[in-house]
Amino acid sequence: MNTTLSSRQLLQSAWQTNRILKICAQQIFASVSLLKPVETSEGKKPILYSYWHSSCSWRVRTALNWKNIPYETRAVNLLKPEKGQFAAEYRAINPTAQVPTLLIDGNNIIESIAILHYLEETRPLPALLPQDAYERAKVREIVEIIASGIQPLQNRKVQKHVGRDKRMEWVQHWINSGFRALEEKLSTSAGKYCVGDEVSMADCCLLPQVFNARKSQVDMRPYPIISRIESELEVIPAFIAAHPTNQPDCPTELSDR
Amino acid sequence: MNTTLSSRQLLQSAWQTNRILKICAQQIFASVSLLKPVETSEGKKPILYSYWHSSCSWRVRTALNWKNIPYETRAVNLLKPEKGQFAAEYRAINPTAQVPTLLIDGNNIIESIAILHYLEETRPLPALLPQDAYERAKVREIVEIIASGIQPLQNRKVQKHVGRDKRMEWVQHWINSGFRALEEKLSTSAGKYCVGDEVSMADCCLLPQVFNARKSQVDMRPYPIISRIESELEVIPAFIAAHPTNQPDCPTELSDR
Numbered sequence: 001m002n003t004t005l006s007s008r009q010l011l012q013s014a015w016q017t018n019r020i021l022k023i024c025a026q027q028i029f030a031s032v033s034l035l036k037p038v039e040t041s042e043g044k045k046p047i048l049y050s051y052w053h054s055s056c057s058w059r060v061r062t063a064l065n066w067k068n069i070p071y072e073t074r075a076v077n078l079l080k081p082e083k084g085q086f087a088a089e090y091r092a093i094n095p096t097a098q099v100p101t102l103l104i105d106g107n108n109i110i111e112s113i114a115i116l117h118y119l120e121e122t123r124p125l126p127a128l129l130p131q132d133a134y135e136r137a138k139v140r141e142i143v144e145i146i147a148s149g150i151q152p153l154q155n156r157k158v159q160k161h162v163g164r165d166k167r168m169e170w171v172q173h174w175i176n177s178g179f180r181a182l183e184e185k186l187s188t189s190a191g192k193y194c195v196g197d198e199v200s201m202a203d204c205c206l207l208p209q210v211f212n213a214r215k216s217q218v219d220m221r222p223y224p225i226i227s228r229i230e231s232e233l234e235v236i237p238a239f240i241a242a243h244p245t246n247q248p249d250c251p252t253e254l255s256d257r
Numbered sequence: 258m259n260t261t262l263s264s265r266q267l268l269q270s271a272w273q274t275n276r277i278l279k280i281c282a283q284q285i286f287a288s289v290s291l292l293k294p295v296e297t298s299e300g301k302k303p304i305l306y307s308y309w310h311s312s313c314s315w316r317v318r319t320a321l322n323w324k325n326i327p328y329e330t331r332a333v334n335l336l337k338p339e340k341g342q343f344a345a346e347y348r349a350i351n352p353t354a355q356v357p358t359l360l361i362d363g364n365n366i367i368e369s370i371a372i373l374h375y376l377e378e379t380r381p382l383p384a385l386l387p388q389d390a391y392e393r394a395k396v397r398e399i400v401e402i403i404a405s406g407i408q409p410l411q412n413r414k415v416q417k418h419v420g421r422d423k424r425m426e427w428v429q430h431w432i433n434s435g436f437r438a439l440e441e442k443l444s445t446s447a448g449k450y451c452v453g454d455e456v457s458m459a460d461c462c463l464l465p466q467v468f469n470a471r472k473s474q475v476d477m478r479p480y481p482i483i484s485r486i487e488s489e490l491e492v493i494p495a496f497i498a499a500h501p502t503n504q505p506d507c508p509t510e511l512s513d514r
Binding site: 095096097105107109110111112113114115117118121122133134136137140141143144145147148149151152153158161173180181184185 | 352353354362364366367368369370371372374375378379390391393394397398400402404405406408409410415418430437438441442
């Protein structure tokens with residue numbers, strides 16, 4: 001019997017492990033959610049226009065989970081833009097043609113960081129910002145290093161514009177450039193998580209960015225603090241349930257991913 | 258006598274006009290500032306590490322002026338990076354090696370959007386965010402469209418990485434892409450300014466971005482709402498005093514700019 005596994009078999013094995021983890025996560029998260037159900041002010045569930053693989057959607061999914069806000073997902077397929085993000089119906093609610101958009105309290109809100117702040121201001125507990133103004137500034141510094149300093153330079157539309165030949169070098173360059181600064185910043189702010197020992201908006205942004213880095217084969221060894229926080233976050237039910245592979249629009253076949 | 262002016266003479270003429278406007282703005286702003294002096298909690302003036310031409314520094318200068326917070330400028334010369342942004346002393350306070358950094362209340366705060374929020378939370382009046390949560394979300398949507406969606410793709414370091422030959426096409430592409438979405442967003446949010454009739458953080462971000470667009474020869478005719486708001490903002494003393502050409506580190510000779 002040949003015991004050497006092909007890369008395809010390894011991927012399939014990883015995929016099956018992930019499915020088991022997904023079921024565990026859903027069980028854990030369902031039990032947590034049942035403890036503290038929160039409805040919107042109108043009694044309707046918010047609707048999140050999301051793409052399973054989008055790191056900005058992931059930020060918002062994490063915040064909704066963290067705050068125990070039940071929501072429905074409407075998938076926007078970024079791989080079929082004419083039927084998804086560029087469809088007239090979607091552009092009417094989000095002129096940037098990007099995900100996410102959150103329909104909540106009767107309003108469509110776009111831009112993930114604007115959504116995180118809206119959730120914090122209308123549903124403050126469990127909190128994603130500290131009470132003290134300077135501690136809040138520390139959280140927002142990290143949010144901005146990621147959300148304006150790294151993610152915009154490595155997202156799908158920029159990669160497409162850069163072109164297939166150059167995109168891997170481009171993505172690795174900007175993630176490394178941002179991570180060097182982030183690692184240094186975290187050396188003075190981090191406790192268990194990005195800022196001290198409480199989960200914050202900064203963590204909602206960090207985990208998806210590290211996922212993108214690993215997908216783009218960024219060597220994470222120069223970033224021990226980022227990697228340590230990643231390992232703390234990836235076991236928290238609200239983060240697990242928000243993971244791309246745990247979304248309803250995540251393709252079940254590897255070939256479609 | 259030859260009455261035709263060369264492009265050099267036209268620039269010099271525009272420059273002289275600007276100097277006169279600068280003196281007027283300083284006079285107006287000085288009188289406004291004298292009416293409502295605000296000291297920091299420690300009685301020391303905040304120090305803004307800034308570069309005259311940086312649009313992110315301009316956002317913060319505008320907010321400081323709007324809130325009548327006297328401050329000192331420490332110039333960080335982005336054209337001489339080894340003595341400026343990449344100097345060990347500066348990297349020690351800002352690991353991203355970018356401007357601005359604000360030393361205030363004994364702490365260094367980096368990232369312009371984090372600084373704007375810190376100022377709003379510690380010195381709420383005159384306000385740069387509305388009271389209502391959804392109106393605040395509208396402001397932050399526009400802030401993010403500019404601060405994460407446009408500016409990061411057209412800043413100095415990205416232009417340098419793209420290279421001299423391609424940078425103009427690159428910058429125009431991303432500014433136009435962002436401005437199309439922004440114009441549509443403003444069609445539902447704008448009054449006199451970006452959101453209704455009150456100046457907000459969104460306006461602090463808009464004017465520097467339009468300045469960059471014009472400098473990069475973006476055709477502004479498809480953006481009548483953005484252009485109208487620009488004309489409203491550019492006559493407000495707090496915005497005039499924050500203008501790049503009104504900064505102490507703005508070179509006096511055109512050849513150095």
